[in-house]
Amino acid sequence: MTRVSLRGAILAATTTLDRAGVPSPGVDAEELAAHLLGAPRTRLGMTPLVEDTWVSTYQALVAQRAERVPLQHLVGSVQFGRAELTVGPGVFIPRPETESLLEWALAAIAGITAPVVIDLCAGSGAIALGISAARPDARVIAVERYPAALAWARRNIVKHIDGGGSRVELRGGDIADQRLLADLDGIADLVTANPPYVPDGTAVEPEVEKFDPPEAVFGGPDGLDVIKPLISVAAGLLKVGGVLAIEHDDSHGEVVPALLRARRVLTDVADHNDLTLRPRFVTATRVRMSQARPATGPTGAVVPADSSATDKTGTGS
Numbered sequence: 001m002t003r004v005s006l007r008g009a010i011l012a013a014t015t016t017l018d019r020a021g022v023p024s025p026g027v028d029a030e031e032l033a034a035h036l037l038g039a040p041r042t043r044l045g046m047t048p049l050v051e052d053t054w055v056s057t058y059q060a061l062v063a064q065r066a067e068r069v070p071l072q073h074l075v076g077s078v079q080f081g082r083a084e085l086t087v088g089p090g091v092f093i094p095r096p097e098t099e100s101l102l103e104w105a106l107a108a109i110a111g112i113t114a115p116v117v118i119d120l121c122a123g124s125g126a127i128a129l130g131i132s133a134a135r136p137d138a139r140v141i142a143v144e145r146y147p148a149a150l151a152w153a154r155r156n157i158v159k160h161i162d163g164g165g166s167r168v169e170l171r172g173g174d175i176a177d178q179r180l181l182a183d184l185d186g187i188a189d190l191v192t193a194n195p196p197y198v199p200d201g202t203a204v205e206p207e208v209e210k211f212d213p214p215e216a217v218f219g220g221p222d223g224l225d226v227i228k229p230l231i232s233v234a235a236g237l238l239k240v241g242g243v244l245a246i247e248h249d250d251s252h253g254e255v256v257p258a259l260l261r262a263r264r265v266l267t268d269v270a271d272h273n274d275l276t277l278r279p280r281f282v283t284a285t286r287v288r289m290s291q292a293r294p295a296t297g298p299t300g301a302v303v304p305a306d307s308s309a310t311d312k313t314g315t316g317s
C-alpha cells in the first residue's frame with residue numbers, strides 16, 4: 001500500500017470540481033476529504049498522508065460532486081444554527097441565507113418565556129429545530145405537506161430529541177387546510193416560514209434543478225402561489241403582539257411587504273436583507289382588530305374595508 005499526499009489529492013479534486021463548474025471547488029474538495037477522514041475541515045493539516053485506497057474512495061466521491069450531486073447529500077448532513085440536520089433526496093437543503101431569518105426569529109422571542117412558535121413549510125425541520133435547539137422552553141410546531149420531506153423532518157426531530165432536545169410537534173398537510181391548524185388560531189408568539197417562492201421557469205443551479213424537490217423551490221408563475229395564502233394563515237395563527245417572518249425571493253423585496261401591508265391586522269412591516277445583502281425576508285407584528293390601521297395597496301393607497309385585502313381566515317383581520 002502506498003501513502004500519498006492528502007494536499008495533492010485535494011488539489012487534484014479542486015481542479016476536477018472547478019472544471020465541472022462547482023461554485024466553491026476548493027471548499028467542497030476539503031469538505032469531502034474531511035467527511036471521509038471523519039475530521040473537521042480545519043484539522044485536515046493533521047493528516048499529511050493518506051493511503052492510495054483512501055484516494056480512490058475520495059475520487060469516487062469527488063466524481064459525484066462533479067456530477068453536481070449536492071455536497072450536503074454526499075456528506076449527509078448540514079448545520080443550521082445550532083441544529084445538525086440529516087438531508088438527502090426528497091427534501092430541500094437548508095440554505096445559509098435562511099439563518100438570517102432564524103437569527104431574527106430568535107431575537108424576536110428572546111424576552112418571552114415558553115413561546116409558541118409555528119414553522120410553516122418546514123421541509124427538513126431546519127427552522128423549527130434551529131429554534132428548538134436554541135430555545136428548549138419553546139413549544140414548536142412544524143407543518144409540512146409532502147411525505148418525503150415529512151419523513152426527513154421526522155428523522156431530524158427524533159435525532160434532536162434523542163440528543164436531549166425538546167419535543168417538536170410535526171403536522172403533515174397543506175398549510176392552507178383550515179382544519180389542520182384550527183386549534184392553533186391566535187396562540188402563536190412567532191410564525192416562521194420559508195415557502196417555495198422561485199417564479200416558475202427561473203434558471204437554477206444544477207444541484208437545485210436535479211436534487212431539490214420542485215415543490216420546495218417553485219412557487220407558481222410569479223412565485224407567490226404559496227406565499228399569498230400563507231400570509232392569511234400566519235396572521236390567523238398569531239396572538240396580538242405576535243410576530244411573523246417569511247422568507248421570499250430576492251426579486252420580491254417590494255411585492256411581499258406590500259402583501260403584508262394590505263393586511264389590516266399586521267403592522268411594523270419591514271423587509272430584511274440576507275448575509276449577501278439581498279432582500280430575503282419580511283417581518284410584521286399582529287395587532288388587535290380595534291388597533292388595525294387602514295390597509296394599503298401596493299402603491300401605499302388606502303384600501304377600502306370591503307376590498308379583497310380583508311381577512312379570509314375568519315380571524316377578523
Ligand SMILES: C[S@@+](CC[C@H](N)C(=O)[O-])C[C@H]1O[C@@H](n2cnc3c(N)ncnc32)[C@H](O)[C@@H]1O
Binds near residue numbers: 095098127174
Ligand atoms: C423552501 S423549502 C423550505 C424548507 C425549510 N423550511 C428550510 O428552510 O430549509 C419549502 C417547503 O415547503 C413545503 N411546502 C410547499 N408547499 C406547501 C404547502 N402548501 N403546505 C405545506 N408545506 C408546503 C415543501 O415541501 C418544502 O419542504
